[in-house]
Amino acid sequence: MVGSVNARVPDEGATAPRSPRVRAHALAVLAGIEAGAWSDRLLAARERRLEAPADRARLHALVYATLRWQGAIDARLDPLVRAGLGTLDPRVRAALRVAAAEFLVLGHPAPVAVDAAVHAVRLAGAERAAGLVNAVLRRLAAEGGALDPAATMPAWLTARWSARFGEAAARALVEAANRPARPFAVARAVPGRTGGAAPREDLAREFAAEGVETEPATRHPEGLVVTRGAPQSTAAFAEGRCVLLDEAAALVALLATSSDARPIADLAAAPGGKAALLAQRAQGALVALEPVASRARRLAETLALRAPAGRAIVLRADAEAPPLAAAAFGCVLLDAPCSGTGTLRRRPDKRQRLVPGDIADCAARQARMLDAAAPLVAAGGALVYAVCSLEPEEGEDQLRAFLVRHPEFAPDDPADHLGAAAAGLVSGDPPALATRPDRDGLDGFFAARLSRAAA
Ligand SMILES: C[S@@+](CC[C@H](N)C(=O)[O-])C[C@H]1O[C@@H](n2cnc3c(N)ncnc32)[C@H](O)[C@@H]1O
Known part of the structure; x- marks a missing residue:
């Protein structure tokens, strides 16, 4: 094929x-x-x-x-x-x-x-x-x-993509999974900064001085696409003046960023790229969860370096039973553990471990996590659900089933939060951010923003 x-x-x-x-x-x-x-x-x-x-x-x-x-x-x-x-x-x-x-x-x-x-x-x-x-x-x-x-890809996964997207697209997805992804950076936000150069321009200059060439991202308003060099070896990265992640992951963080001053919960936060971006831009405190000790330590290190002092708390806890107060959060981000079929170019060993049953197992766990996340959202607040998967069971089917179980939530249009430049990445009914490595040059993410009715 x-x-x-x-x-x-x-x-x-x-x-x-x-x-x-x-x-x-x-x-x-x-x-x-x-x-x-x-x-x-x-x-x-x-x-x-x-x-x-x-x-x-x-x-x-x-x-x-x-x-x-x-x-x-x-x-x-x-x-x-x-x-x-x-x-x-x-x-x-x-x-x-x-x-x-x-x-x-x-x-x-x-x-x-x-x-x-x-x-x-x-x-x-x-x-x-x-x-x-x-x-x-x-x-x-x-x-x-x-x-x-x-x-290079398990035959069952290629067959799945072929049935869903067509043979040519399945071939393109396999080829995209075998190409290196360009690094992407978002500069640390400087609260209250007005006038002068934007942090993105400062970061581009700092990178350039260390031989890392960039161009402004076309879809994320603050991002830099790295065209040459290794940003992970720069002083800006070592000293916490930028976050490195895929542009699609940065767009998910943008979807969860708002001017709501109430606390934010990031229920599956490790290793912490999105949590760092959120903590830098949030008005309220950020609570970040991760159940595995080593990953919670890594998350804490990320936030100690990249979040403003005193803004973020790490809890070693399970998102299926979060030890958090009901209706306390202006925004809850659930960037759920998933099959990861959208990020195989960055996690190339994952393809050798995936088995067909993983998708149903992940979807069942995501549904439990979503049900646990829903009561945490305050009236008028938002729940952002994301997976780095191309599979409908983890994406649009999951979203539709959640909305049936939770009529207190209504879908927002992600384009309203991401800006016009990223509006082309929004599709479906209900509308969601849905990116593909072959078509968009981004990791494959599915993300939706749901608002809880005001009291
Ligand atoms: C998609 S990753 C999150 C990436 C993260 N949001 C970021 O931007 O760096 C999913 C994470 O969920 C964590 N996880 C797995 N089971 C969990 C659970 N029961 N509760 C909370 N987090 C869990 C995994 O360790 C993994 O780090």
């Missing part, structure tokens, strides 16, 4: 990572992911162990290119390993995958990648596998040809 195209992504990691340290970290990250860790946490920890920003960028590009194309790479490697790719030591498997990604995805010279892979398995103590790695990669390089994009 999904045809074969050249998988080269020349803008992702233009030069071969010759550094053995970068490769050793990449192999450790990939083996850790196979053992059950999440790519973002493991990769961030390994990136911190590299001093040079260029090495961090190389590690990031190498790991992400490998994870995005892993299904297609494995389909080519497996027939070349007599006992099967699955029988190998995880570090050897990772070395093969990384080298294949280098010359089949990133366009690096094959001989350099093969030699580096052989060196890496020796360094990793798998000396006996060096001959196999050399032979398999040389055969793969000699075969040439392109990777099959269809093999």
Whole structure:
């Protein structure tokens, strides 16, 4: 169903990572992911162990290119390993995958990648596998040809997208999930600032001084699209003067921003990008929830650095039973845990873990969370529901079912809150922000704003 195209992504990691340290970290990250860790946490920890920003960028590009194309790479490697790719030591498997990604995805010279892979398995103590790695990669390089994009996504998910959006759109969604996403930044809001340069222009200048080039976002009124460089390595990011997230995620935060002076609750707040934007722009206090201790700590760190002092409180709590007072909040944001099918370009390992039953499980949990969120909203306040999923069970079906169960809420038009520039991203009945990576170049989000009747 999904045809074969050249998988080269020349803008992702233009030069071969010759550094053995970068490769050793990449192999450790990939083996850790196979053992059950999440790519973002493991990769961030390994990136911190590299001093040079260029090495961090190389590690990031190498790991992400490998994870995005892993299904297609494995389909080519497996027939070349007599006992099967699955029988190998995880570090050897990772070395093969990384080298294949280098010359089949990133366009690096094959001989350099093969030699580096052989060196890496020796360094990793798998000396006996060096001959196999050399032979398999040389055969793969000699075969040439392109990777099959269809093999990068679970077949059931592509079939689902095809049935819903059509075959061409399903193909485009798979291709979009295999392209790197451009970083996006929103400058820290400066309360009460009038006249002079806008924070966005200040941030653009500060980024430029560190070699990060940007252009103003066309849909988010305060955002910067990064066209070159690594904003996560800048002083502005390290010192809390910006938030990095997808433009669609920033639009969700904008949907929950209002001039209501009553407190705001962010019921699924970690790691905290949207919570930080809300806390910077809110009139009232922000209460941010996350049940898992390590994620609650990360959320607290994010808000300590990026929210105005004293504005945000982190509670380690479950959004299905939030320990919060009824009718106390001017706005409740539920950016619910979901299947994440809209963000597979940023979470490439997720596609290998998704199973069809996840969507129904997520939808059932989201319904319970929505029912728990509804009583928290004060009269005249708003509930913003969001998921980074393309699946209707988590999006429009969920919204319609909630409105039947909760007639005290009525849908707002998101275009009224997001501004004219983002109005083209609003669709459906009831109207919702609905973005797609293939069509809009944004992560796939579904978000709705519902107002509770005034008393
Ligand atoms: C889509 S993410 C939220 C992203 C976040 N709003 C941000 O902008 O950074 C969903 C989050 O919900 C959290 N979560 C999972 N189960 C939860 C629960 N029962 N209550 C609250 N949060 C939960 C997950 O840990 C995850 O961090």
